[in-house]
Amino acid sequence: MRASRLVQLLLLLQANGGSTAGELARELEVSVRTVYRDVEALSAAGVPVYSEPGRGGGVRLVDGYRTRLTGLTSDEADAVLLAGLPGAAADLGLGTVLATAQLKMLAALPPELRGRATRIAERVHIDMPGWFHRPDETPTLATIADAVWHDRRLAITYRRGDDAVERTVDPLGLVMKAGTWYLVARVRSDIRSYRASRIATAHLTGEPFDRPTDFDLAAHWQAAAADFGRSMLKVDAQCRIATAHLGLLRLMNDPAAVHAALATLGPTDPNGWADITIPSESYEVLTHALLPLANHVEVLAPPEFRAHLRTITEAMASRYRPT
CATH class of the missing domain: 1.10.10.10 (Winged helix-like DNA-binding domain superfamily/Winged helix DNA-binding domain)
Known part of the structure; x- marks a missing residue:
């Protein structure tokens, strides 16, 4: 110490x-x-x-007792200081390591860059989770990270609803998505993702494993996330939308659904409206996604969903009708 x-x-x-x-x-x-x-x-x-x-x-x-990084531009110094995510490092048990590394970086920088790099920390703060998002409790994350760093098999207990399943996995990587940690691991020949907060226990087995030489964590996650997003879109509604209010679609808070909807957008008519097909994981979720658009969207089909929205809006109008 x-x-x-x-x-x-x-x-x-x-x-x-x-x-x-x-x-x-x-x-x-x-x-x-x-x-x-x-x-x-x-x-x-x-x-x-x-x-x-x-x-x-x-x-x-004594003056001059200092090592300096040579060839580092001011933009490069800014980038290095911005690269550190203190919260993520702390989650992985690397908070002290990150602080020491940044301190070494500052100590080694020439004076003209040191002041600029320090100003970055004073002016930029990265807050990963979204609004109203309470960070997950991840008590096993440091152990998981240790297994990832050293290519050691991991025995986990994973909560799935009210059930718990036990798995021995080859931990290939960790991904932080909107402030939530996920473990990407190989189970036999399959590669799966586990939400770290649902891993109740994690123990290093001490057994090494051979990491796939062709595995690209970023590419895998991007493809898996896209597949998952598409798989969740099981229903859709044919609509007309006021194109001046297309930005309200983002209130759906589902990028995959918004992207899929915008891909179907038709030409805008003289009144500023266009046809669009809006997908969702269920009609209940789609109801809550469309209500914020108010009178800037009209559902054309299916007829049963159109009738459902009519019932809801009539009930709302009745509630606010003067007595």
Whole structure:
């Protein structure tokens, strides 16, 4: 633990050019006395670090004691700082590793890039989950990640509704989708996806497995997500829509359905309306998707769904009719 703290202290000094003992103590979450002991330890190890007493003093490194990254442009420095997702790293048990890596990056940057890179963190924050989305509890995720990193088979218990199934899987990768983690794993010859929050238990078996040489995680996920989205679209309705309000279709909150609907959009007539076929996983879901469009959409078929919407809208009109 102390060795790790000494490295972090050195990196802080390289990144900041010097700090007071109090500032270092707060950053390292130790006492000021511990900071001075650590400074002495670094000095004894040959690191050119010294303390300056009084106002404006502090702990500093001898000028020039710093490694620098060469050939790194300002845009590249921005990209590296933006690449880190602290929440994701923490989920995977890599929060401290990410913080140390970014600290090393800042320590190694030339002064003219260090200030620019620091401004990125002050001005850009990446918040992955959508609005009103409560992050999943994923207590087994760090174990799953360990298996992914080291190509070790994993024994899991997966909750499926009220049931629980046990599987031994080859963990091929982890995907974060809108703030939700998924494990992509091979089960015998099949490749499946498991929502990490539904994995109740996960244990490393210690048994290695051979990772498929032709497996591309990003390509697999993209294809699987597209197939899943299409498989969910089991019903559709033929409609007329005011093209000026096509943006309201996105309230359906189902990109696959919106994409499929827009592919059927016909030409706009002189009144600004066009034919469109809108798919969904069920007519109940489609009802809630179309109601926000109000009088900017009209269902033409099937007749039973048209009648269903008429019943709902008449009931709404009756509720709001003056008494």
